[in-house]
Amino acid sequence: MSGRNTAFEIQVLKDKNWVIQEIRPDEAAATAFADSLLQKGNLTAVRVVRTYLRQDGSQSETVLLEKSGDGKVKTDLSLTQVQDAPVCRELDDFYSLAARLTVGRMARKYLDELVLTPTELLHLPGELKRFGDKDRLLMTAVDLAAGLQAKQTGEESKVRRDFLFTMWEKIFARARNTSGIKLPEAKTLAALQKLAPGAGEERSFQLRTLMSRRLVEVRSWLGKLDLLLEWAAEPKVGDDITLIDGVIADLMIPAQVLQDVMGFQSNLGTALCSIADLALGRAQAAKFAPSCFVPLNDLFATERLPQARQVLLNRVTRELRGTNPLSRNEPGQEYEMFNKLVHHMVGDLGLLGGPAMAEAMVTRYGAMVRVNGQDSTLRAIEGLLGVLCDSCRRVHLLVSLGEVGMPAELLELLKVQVTGSDHINFWVPVKVPPRDRMVAMTVTHGVLASSSVPNPPRDSLAQCLDEVLTRYLVDEGVIEKIDKADDPLAMRAIRLIKFCGSGVLIRGKSLDLARSRIIEHLRQPQFEEKFLASSGDPSSGEKNLREFHRLLREVGFA
Amino acid sequence: MSREPAMVTRNRQAAEAGDAVAQFNLGNMYRIGYQLEQDTDQAIHWLTLAARQGNADAIQVLKSLAPEALAEPDAALVAPEGGLGPLAPPIPEPDPLQTGDSPPDPDELRPQAEAGDPAAQVTLGNAYRHGWGVAADPVLALHWYARAAGQKDAAGQFAVGLMHELGLAGEASDTDAIAWYTEAALQGYAPAQFNLGNMILAGRGTASDPALAAQWFERAANQGDVSARFALAALLEVGKGVAQDEPRAAELYAQAAEAGDADAQFNLSNMLRQGRGVDVDAIAAAHFCHRAAEQGLASAQVNYGLMLATCSGVPRNEVDAARWFRRAAEQNDAHGAYLLSVVLRHGRGVAADPAQAIDWLRRAAEGGHKQAKVELAEALERARKAEPRP
Numbered sequence: 001m002s003g004r005n006t007a008f009e010i011q012v013l014k015d016k017n018w019v020i021q022e023i024r025p026d027e028a029a030a031t032a033f034a035d036s037l038l039q040k041g042n043l044t045a046v047r048v049v050r051t052y053l054r055q056d057g058s059q060s061e062t063v064l065l066e067k068s069g070d071g072k073v074k075t076d077l078s079l080t081q082v083q084d085a086p087v088c089r090e091l092d093d094f095y096s097l098a099a100r101l102t103v104g105r106m107a108r109k110y111l112d113e114l115v116l117t118p119t120e121l122l123h124l125p126g127e128l129k130r131f132g133d134k135d136r137l138l139m140t141a142v143d144l145a146a147g148l149q150a151k152q153t154g155e156e157s158k159v160r161r162d163f164l165f166t167m168w169e170k171i172f173a174r175a176r177n178t179s180g181i182k183l184p185e186a187k188t189l190a191a192l193q194k195l196a197p198g199a200g201e202e203r204s205f206q207l208r209t210l211m212s213r214r215l216v217e218v219r220s221w222l223g224k225l226d227l228l229l230e231w232a233a234e235p236k237v238g239d240d241i242t243l244i245d246g247v248i249a250d251l252m253i254p255a256q257v258l259q260d261v262m263g264f265q266s267n268l269g270t271a272l273c274s275i276a277d278l279a280l281g282r283a284q285a286a287k288f289a290p291s292c293f294v295p296l297n298d299l300f301a302t303e304r305l306p307q308a309r310q311v312l313l314n315r316v317t318r319e320l321r322g323t324n325p326l327s328r329n330e331p332g333q334e335y336e337m338f339n340k341l342v343h344h345m346v347g348d349l350g351l352l353g354g355p356a357m358a359e360a361m362v363t364r365y366g367a368m369v370r371v372n373g374q375d376s377t378l379r380a381i382e383g384l385l386g387v388l389c390d391s392c393r394r395v396h397l398l399v400s401l402g403e404v405g406m407p408a409e410l411l412e413l414l415k416v417q418v419t420g421s422d423h424i425n426f427w428v429p430v431k432v433p434p435r436d437r438m439v440a441m442t443v444t445h446g447v448l449a450s451s452s453v454p455n456p457p458r459d460s461l462a463q464c465l466d467e468v469l470t471r472y473l474v475d476e477g478v479i480e481k482i483d484k485a486d487d488p489l490a491m492r493a494i495r496l497i498k499f500c501g502s503g504v505l506i507r508g509k510s511l512d513l514a515r516s517r518i519i520e521h522l523r524q525p526q527f528e529e530k531f532l533a534s535s536g537d538p539s540s541g542e543k544n545l546r547e548f549h550r551l552l553r554e555v556g557f558a
Numbered sequence: 559m560s561r562e563p564a565m566v567t568r569n570r571q572a573a574e575a576g577d578a579v580a581q582f583n584l585g586n587m588y589r590i591g592y593q594l595e596q597d598t599d600q601a602i603h604w605l606t607l608a609a610r611q612g613n614a615d616a617i618q619v620l621k622s623l624a625p626e627a628l629a630e631p632d633a634a635l636v637a638p639e640g641g642l643g644p645l646a647p648p649i650p651e652p653d654p655l656q657t658g659d660s661p662p663d664p665d666e667l668r669p670q671a672e673a674g675d676p677a678a679q680v681t682l683g684n685a686y687r688h689g690w691g692v693a694a695d696p697v698l699a700l701h702w703y704a705r706a707a708g709q710k711d712a713a714g715q716f717a718v719g720l721m722h723e724l725g726l727a728g729e730a731s732d733t734d735a736i737a738w739y740t741e742a743a744l745q746g747y748a749p750a751q752f753n754l755g756n757m758i759l760a761g762r763g764t765a766s767d768p769a770l771a772a773q774w775f776e777r778a779a780n781q782g783d784v785s786a787r788f789a790l791a792a793l794l795e796v797g798k799g800v801a802q803d804e805p806r807a808a809e810l811y812a813q814a815a816e817a818g819d820a821d822a823q824f825n826l827s828n829m830l831r832q833g834r835g836v837d838v839d840a841i842a843a844a845h846f847c848h849r850a851a852e853q854g855l856a857s858a859q860v861n862y863g864l865m866l867a868t869c870s871g872v873p874r875n876e877v878d879a880a881r882w883f884r885r886a887a888e889q890n891d892a893h894g895a896y897l898l899s900v901v902l903r904h905g906r907g908v909a910a911d912p913a914q915a916i917d918w919l920r921r922a923a924e925g926g927h928k929q930a931k932v933e934l935a936e937a938l939e940r941a942r943k944a945e946p947r948p
Contacts, residue, residue, distance in 0.1 A: 322651040336818030377642040
């Protein structure tokens with residue numbers, strides 16, 4: 001097919017990227033040119049891609065031909081040293097996100113070379129065989145994983161290695177068993193779903209295999225992502241979005257894909273802020289961001305990609321814990337970039353990324369200000385607390401750091417922080433709207449009260465927040481502003497009860513303060529008559545009263 | 559006991575003093591057992607210290623070490639039981655993100671620059687100016703900037719102006735600098751507008767004209783130039799060249815402060831503390847002052863120390879206060895030196911040390927601090943009177 005809207009691109013593989021070398025109007029000329037390029041040598045691979053410009057302006061691409069060069073450029077497929085490998089005990093564990101993350105990081109060069117996700121590798125017998133046959137990759141991978149896992153389980157490395165080889169055989173056999181199903185013509189998810197009826201893990205495995213077979217046909221990362229996003233947008237995607245999430249999570253592991261998805265990022269600090277924003281679905285498309293960015297961001301915003309979110313936050317954590325500067329070109333801005341990033345990750349409502357992120361921030365801060373010595377962790381934490389702009393954030397950080405155990409120094413820092421912040425201005429900046437300030441206090445109280453901080457002093461510390469919020473309600477006359485004496489009683493009562501039920505108040509003194517005002521209203525003689533009279537017409541009065549009673553029950557008065 | 563080879567001693571001394579290259583050398587010697595006994599723990603210790611300072615070689619070597627070795631705790635840094643212990647070293651990321659601030663490759667740029675691409679010419683000029691991937695050569699830098707400027711490229715014109723202003727490739731010339739900045743500024747190039755405003759304000763290469771300077775700052779500030787926002791805010795704060803407008807000054811300072819400008823953070827902190835142009839907010843004032851102090855601004859370090867000492871917007875912490883006074887004093891800030899002498903004299907946040915207190919008081923006086931001069935004179939007089947008469 002050729003025509004005004006069709007072109008044939010001849011692309012060559014350079015540093016893992018396909019680069020357009022030439023564009024020709026017809027296929028024969030393009031193929032001949034591609035062959036001539038290969039014959040000249042020095043090329044890893046060349047391909048011919050037909051591009052078709054649709055009437056709506058969108059473009060489709062089809063790879064017509066792909067040929068490898070003479071291999072003069074030897075690609076390094078060696079494994080990457082990883083720091084940890086989760087312990088897998090059952091067959092299903094090998095398909096979990098943690099396991100795929102490890103495979104994705106360990107076999108990064110190999111997977112990049114083949115443009116293969118860990119999910120595809122684990123589900124396709126051909127790919128499993130290819131990996132097993134490639135040099136000593138499988139042996140080395142098993143050795144590396146077994147060594148790391150044996151440290152956690154206390155087993156002999158050899159025992160662990162034997163177990164991993166046994167499981168490899170099982171993974172291989174399972175993949176082979178499902179390889180006989182013929183793929184349908186249609187490339188939709190719905191078509192694949194029809195071939196995987198039933199329910200449960202076996203059905204999920206089948207569908208993942210079918211998805212992998214479809215995905216492996218697509219030879220670019222963004223192409224795979226586009227296909228996954230198309231599937232996610234299908235009306236009958238249902239719970240299978242979880243499977244799509246899993247593969248998108250795989251795609252988010254390599255730095256290259258993230259770079260392509262995020263577009264131009266001026267420095268590492270900015271990039272990490274943008275990645276965190278994407279994980280929450282509130283990122284803005286940067287310069288040169290691909291078209292898939294917006295639908296991907298939308299999926300994150302609707303909380304449909306929890307696994308991919310975890311991978312993104314894992315990336316932020318690792319980069320933060322790493323050695324690359326956040327602001328390479330302007331070293332003087334390193335602290336400011338760190339400050340920005342930290343306030344991005346720790347908000348008044350919580351800390352993104354959990355204890356690992358908190359620890360990474362401490363490590364980065366300590367390395368940045370060069371603390372050394374026996375008490376360097378404590379001093380780094382103290383310094384980091386000073387970076388944060390309010391006590392809500394500081395408490396989130398300390399609670400998160402103490403999640404896996406709270407040493408005495410950390411507990412002392414928490415006590416000082418909480419008891420020393422006796423006014424709401426220490427907890428949430430003045431510029432924050434009143435409602436958000438109350439929400440921040442309440443959320444922080446909840447996090448502290450349900451934390452693994454030992455009790456005592458946990459409850460008494462949580463109570464301090466309640467007292468600060470109560471004082472705020474009194475000092476600022478918050479309840480008086482809601483319960484304006486000039487307003488009709490019905491309006492005042494409903495507003496008050498809604499305030500109590502809105503979750504902005506801590507269940508304790510502050511909520512009791514607002515509830516006591518409602519009780520005052522309820523105790524006045526002939527409350528209901530006055531309520532109805534203040535509502536205007538009788539029908540709406542009855543309706544308002546019913547609503548009021550419903551809200552009363554909801555807030556726990558009944 | 560045999561003596562340590564001189565090479566090892568030299569590297570050890572420099573490494574202990576914080577020299578990253580020496581730390582790398584020493585770590586590597588321990589790693590391969592060169593000139594001293596092989597010791598993986600010591601190797602990791604020194605390599606990690608070098609890596610923390612960004613030493614690329616150390617990062618590379620650490621990457622190549624087996625994870626088992628990395629996981630071993632440093633013998634010298636074993637955590638006390640149950641405590642927080644020493645800080646975990648950073649772990650280099652094997653598959654790091656590449657971002658826009660990766661240094662350009664001059665070899666890739668040169669053909670484009672030769673072909674006349676002005677953006678490539680400016681970037682290649684930057685590579686020669688900063689020594690990115692090539693030996694630094696300001697004359698070649700100017701050559702490439704001038705080729706871009708010759709094509710009316712604003713970034714090229716600005717860069718040529720900068721070379722003339724700073725005299726980086728010959729004698730400095732304010733007149734030439736202002737001419738090139740004007741060319742670029744008229745094309746709407748914000749950094750040139752800011753630099754032009756600065757020269758006009760200072761009366762360099764032209765008569766001083768704060769009103770005209772403010773106009774250029776305004777144009778650059780409207781394009782988001784952080785330095786211009788600060789400069790314009792500074793004029794608005796005192797009403798120089800423009801009508802005094804403290805609320806707008808505070809707003810511009812806030813914008814520049816959020817973008818990381820230390821001077822803007824410091825000035826905003828002062829306005830928040832004094833309630834000028836904004837409502838008084840001691841906590842926000844302390845926050846911005848701290849950010850400026852962390853960036854090394856001595857006056858902010860002094861103010862933040864005072865905030866800690868007087869419990870203004872932050873809980874009282876005399877130990878930290880003394881630490882900030884010291885940081886300012888070590889930057890030759892006379893007020894910082896004076897305050898450090900005060901806390902040393904009274905033992906506030908530090909152990910009392912009258913001798914050191916006098917030493918810092920003397921430095922403050924030498925730096926022109928009036929109160930320090932008075933107190934130093936009094937102290938010397940007291941000492942003179944206390945001396946036994948012959």
